[in-house]
Amino acid sequence: MKRRNHNVKKQKSRKGLWITLSLIVIALVVAYGVGATYFQSHFLPNTVFEDQNLSYKTVDQANATLDSKVLDSEQTIQEGNKTIATYTPKEAGISIDIATTLKNQLKGQNALMWPIAFFESTNQKLSKDGVTIDDNTYKSFFDQLGLDNDSRQKSEDAHIEAGDKGFEIVPEVSGTQVDPEKLKEAIVSNFGEGKNTIDLTKTYYPVAVTKDDDKLKSQLEELNDKQNTVVTIAYNGLDEEVPTEDVHDWIYIENDEIKFDYSKITAYAEAFSDKVSTYKKTRKFKSTNDGEVEIKPGTYGWTLSSSDLADKLYAQLNKGEDGTIQPTINGSGLTGTGDDIGNTYIEVSIKDQHMWYYEDGKLALDTPVVTGHPETPTVTGAFYVWEKERDAILRGENNRTGQDYESPVDYWMPFNWNGYGIHDSPWQPAYGGDNWKIRGSNGCVNTPPEVMAKLFDTVEIGTPVLVY
Incomplete structure (x- = not known):
């Protein structure tokens, strides 16, 4: 009986433990x-955000804690020390x-x-998400920093x-001017x-661009190649190289493209044409009797086309290849000696009333006229002989008498486009001296018939005629 009570107590004890x-x-x-x-609505224990303990706080409670702390925290801008x-x-x-x-x-x-x-x-930090910056407020903030870019070194690309000694690369310069936009990005980034x-x-x-930039080096090589291009101007049998210093002055870079200044090339071509062309220029001439005399401009001479020279020079330089160009030349006197008169010419002195014909530098004929x-x-x-005609009839008006005339001649060599020329004149009783003051022509050079026959057979079309 006692054993049974003991089991009951033991069962009750186990039941109480389970309960x-x-x-x-x-x-x-x-x-x-x-x-x-x-914790669906509160932060977990040991939650730290921007060094602030947010444990057990709701979002609103945490926001109230962080808002002023985060936006009023002290920030620093350092430049070196x-x-x-x-x-x-x-x-x-x-x-x-x-x-x-x-x-x-x-x-x-x-x-x-x-x-x-x-x-x-957990220690959480702010992220850039949701961070914004007001442009007007930032502009005022930047202006108050006193960062005067005008007084700071400007960055310069190489x-x-x-x-x-030609073109060269000028190294880059790292400046200290502050980019407002980069500073703004840094402020936002640092904050986030x-x-x-x-x-x-x-x-x-x-x-x-740095001095080691491959494109810059390539441009330098091309520049130096092009600026050292040797261009020769061939004209009238002469050759003249374009000065290297002029080519250096014409070449430049624009928008990473190598160019030549066409306006400068045109100015050079015009000056070159003016220098070498002979048309409408007064000449110095060593006369037979009077030493050096001046010969006024007439129909004789040639001009070099400056526009054609400029175009060809510009094209050749852009090729970057050495070469010879031949500009267009118009006119007469293309002797190829640099002196367009040369050593074959007719010389007429009004003062001496005399005419000489030189052929290859030697006196071939002379006569009073x-x-x-x-x-x-x-x-x-x-001037120059532009035509030769046999058995011509000279027609015109005598400006002294007002009468028309017709004069047949055996030999006619016009040298002026207005009717002036050299011809035989069987009507003249004498030549030279003062005959021209009494029996002078209407402007032509009257020549003894027997001399004119020889002159006509000898002289070629294009021969210079120098009258002074």
Whole structure:
């Protein structure tokens, strides 16, 4: 009987233990569920955000704690060892939707793991998400920093300049001018990353092209090749090289393209044509009797086309190849000696009333003549025989008498486009002396018939006629 009572007591004791354990489990489950529910809207234990403990706080409570702390935190701008400015993000125009950031963080935490949070800690930082900056506020902030870019060194890309020995690369210059946009990006970035110091040197305007740039080196090589192009101008049997210093002056780079200044080339071509052309120029001439005399411009001479020269010179230089160009030449006197008169010519002296014909530098014929009457003088200047005609009839009006005339001649060699020429004149009783003052012609050079026959057979079309 006693043994039975003992078993009953033992059974009651076990039942009480199970009840107690059950109650404990139920309590734990309820507590866990309450905790899991609670941390759906509250931050887990040991949650730190921007060094602020947000444990057990709601988003609104955490936001109230962080908003002023984050935007009023002290930030510094450093340039080397020098502090340029101390500011708060708010002063720079920064704003952030911290509430949204906190909501996202709360949403991302695992509320079911809240018991473990008592033994672990998390330290969250701001991200760039939701960070904005007001442009007007930032502009005022930047202006107050006192960063006077005008007084700072400007960054300069490496570039090519003409030097004493051709083109050369001028190395880049790293400046200290501050790019407002880069500084603004740094302020936003630093804030989003939770950093407190900005290195101002990282916000300088950068150098885009350095002296080691492959494209720059290639341009330099091409420039030096083109500027050393040797162009020879061939004209009238003569050759003249374009001066290297002129080519250096014409070449330049624009928008990474090598170019030649066409206006400068045109100016050179015009000057060159003016220098070498002989048309409409007064000449120095060594006369037979009077030494050096001046010969006025006439129909004789040639011109070099400056526009054609400029076009051909421009094209040749752009090829970058040595070569010879031949510009268009118009006119007469293309002797190829540099002196378009040469050593074969007819010389007429009105003062001496005499004519000489030189062939290959030797006197081939000379004779007295009768030139134009003082009232109808022979035109002076440099001309050339442009035609030869046998048995011609000279027609015109005698300017002294007003009467028309017709004069048949055996030999006619016009040298002027207005009717002046050299011909035989059987009507003249004498030549030379003062006969021209009494029996002078209407402007032509009257020549003894027997001499004119020899002259006509000897002289070729194109022979210069110098009248002075």
